[in-house]
Amino acid sequence: MRAARKPPLIAPLIVPLAIAFLAGCATAPPASHKEARAAFEQTNDPLEPTNRVFYKVNDALDTAILRPVAVAYTHVVPAPAREGVHNILGNLATPVTLANDMLQGKSRRAGTTFMRFLINTTLGGLGTVDVARRLGYPAHDADFGETMAIWGIPEGPFLFLPVFGPSDPRDALGQGVDIAGDPLGWFGLGTAVTVLDWSRAGIGGIDARSQVLGELGPIKRTALDPYATFRSLYRQHRRAEIAKIQADHGHTVPAWFPAPAAQ
Amino acid sequence: MTNLRYPSDPAHPAAVTTHLSPSRSPSKAMPMPRRRDLLTHATAFLSLATLGVAGRANATPAAQAAPLAGADAAQFIRATGAEIVQVINGPDPEPVKTKAMQAIVDQRVDVAGIGKFCLGRFWRVASPAERAEYESLFRQVLVLNVTAKVGAYKGVAFAIGRAVPREEGVMVATTVTRPQNAPAEVDWLVREVGGAPRIIDVVAEGTSLRVTQRSDYASFLSRHDDNVAALISALKQQVAQAG
Numbered sequence: 001m002r003a004a005r006k007p008p009l010i011a012p013l014i015v016p017l018a019i020a021f022l023a024g025c026a027t028a029p030p031a032s033h034k035e036a037r038a039a040f041e042q043t044n045d046p047l048e049p050t051n052r053v054f055y056k057v058n059d060a061l062d063t064a065i066l067r068p069v070a071v072a073y074t075h076v077v078p079a080p081a082r083e084g085v086h087n088i089l090g091n092l093a094t095p096v097t098l099a100n101d102m103l104q105g106k107s108r109r110a111g112t113t114f115m116r117f118l119i120n121t122t123l124g125g126l127g128t129v130d131v132a133r134r135l136g137y138p139a140h141d142a143d144f145g146e147t148m149a150i151w152g153i154p155e156g157p158f159l160f161l162p163v164f165g166p167s168d169p170r171d172a173l174g175q176g177v178d179i180a181g182d183p184l185g186w187f188g189l190g191t192a193v194t195v196l197d198w199s200r201a202g203i204g205g206i207d208a209r210s211q212v213l214g215e216l217g218p219i220k221r222t223a224l225d226p227y228a229t230f231r232s233l234y235r236q237h238r239r240a241e242i243a244k245i246q247a248d249h250g251h252t253v254p255a256w257f258p259a260p261a262a263q
Numbered sequence: 264m265t266n267l268r269y270p271s272d273p274a275h276p277a278a279v280t281t282h283l284s285p286s287r288s289p290s291k292a293m294p295m296p297r298r299r300d301l302l303t304h305a306t307a308f309l310s311l312a313t314l315g316v317a318g319r320a321n322a323t324p325a326a327q328a329a330p331l332a333g334a335d336a337a338q339f340i341r342a343t344g345a346e347i348v349q350v351i352n353g354p355d356p357e358p359v360k361t362k363a364m365q366a367i368v369d370q371r372v373d374v375a376g377i378g379k380f381c382l383g384r385f386w387r388v389a390s391p392a393e394r395a396e397y398e399s400l401f402r403q404v405l406v407l408n409v410t411a412k413v414g415a416y417k418g419v420a421f422a423i424g425r426a427v428p429r430e431e432g433v434m435v436a437t438t439v440t441r442p443q444n445a446p447a448e449v450d451w452l453v454r455e456v457g458g459a460p461r462i463i464d465v466v467a468e469g470t471s472l473r474v475t476q477r478s479d480y481a482s483f484l485s486r487h488d489d490n491v492a493a494l495i496s497a498l499k500q501q502v503a504q505a506g
Binding site: 228237241 | 384404411468471474481485494498
């Protein structure tokens with residue numbers, strides 16, 4: 001979150017790297033063992049020992065704090081109210097989404113995001129109700145990690161960040177850029193704004209966790225190696241999202257205009 | 264999601280054209296987002312696990328030798344999905360449903376093929392006895408994962424989307440919806456196995472069931488001296504705990 005003003009914003013990036021250097025890297029299998037070596041390189045997780053430590057820490061934090069809070073949230077707050085909160089948080093995130101849509105050169109997606117913000121902020125009561133979805137402007141995600149991927153920057157090795165969870169250097173940097181670039185974080189100083197920022201971050205975390213209460217447990221239970229499973233799921237999902245953006249050739253050119261040369 | 268609608272797809276006349284415009288989870292939560300991504304995966308994975316089932320031989324008598332046609336694959340998934348939905352939303356008590364899901368898995372899913380894929384390079388180093396034991400355990404684990412969530416999926420519905428030829432078979436897109444949940448995009452990879460269409464993978468929100476499972480096993484094995492026997496005993500334990 002922008003909630004994490006400047007220093008905490010950078011910390012998640014630097015801390016694991018620093019510790020990784022201290023803690024040492026994964027040992028590659030000998031070159032003579034071709035298949036094992038190939039598998040090791042494909043996994044591309046040279047910081048695995050460190051990553052696993054952070055996975056354990058996050059998992060413990062989740063079990064001790066985040067999950068219980070999310071469970072309590074779903075018990076105490078009725079579903080319609082939770083949906084409203086979820087929608088408001090989504091609406092607050094649209095400026096960053098819009099900026100990324102534009103940086104990705106996806107005019108139709110940017111238009112959709114812009115319309116969503118206009119409609120939901122007004123008709124939707126400051127974002128409480130997702131009216132835009134019903135009007136044909138469904139939500140989509142766009143973050144700076146994806147934007148850099150569209151620009152051709154590779155994801156790099158796997159990272160598991162404290163608090164933030166599975167990532168890679170590109171996505172971690174993207175996250176920092178999204179936080180720093182969020183216009184909601186630019187104006188206002190003072191206690192009230194800081195409190196609001198942190199509240200948004202906190203509620204965002206609870207909201208996100210409450211969305212998957214029934215899902216994470218079974219994965220952890222059925223995986224022989226949950227860390228490796230989440231690593232695989234994260235990467236597959238990110239790649240699919242990026243591929244989806246790349247394949248989105250929706251444009252805003254009128255129907256009567258000669259078909260563009262591309263695709 | 265507009266990508267599913269863009270016009271440049273004359274390559275696949277076989278495509279079933281129920282266009283999906285799954286209004287994605289209205290979310291867009293916070294830069295807590297890694298977390299949220301995780302979640303999405305999780306959801307995806309689950310839908311996989313539960314729905315990653317199916318296969319109806321009688322759906323379409325596909326031509327021998329000729330590659331599976333997109334329309335046939337779509338029809339196969341349509342029939343399979345209908346059957347799953349019927350079981351899950353039906354009035355039967357849970358044990359009966361579990362049995363029915365088990366039957367669907369056995370009839371529609373290429374369990375042996377998926378199991379072999381998931382073991383990856385270790386399949387070759389496994390002894391015949393280990394292979395046989397692994398195959399049997401893999402099937403049990405898959406069935407357990409599929410049936411474990413039958414209750415949670417009450418009210419599930421699905422819509423068929425495009426069928427697109429892929430290297431390994433035909434990928435049939437569906438949108439799975441259930442009450443209180445954002446719609447999930449679930450793609451089914453169908454290939455002819457032994458003359459009948461069979462599901463060989465399920466891809467939910469971009470995450471493949473068999474790829475995920477394979478990396479789980481591979482990582483486990485690399486932390487257990489590449490010892491297939493260790494994997495087998497871990498699977499045994501999983502079955503025993505669930506049983």
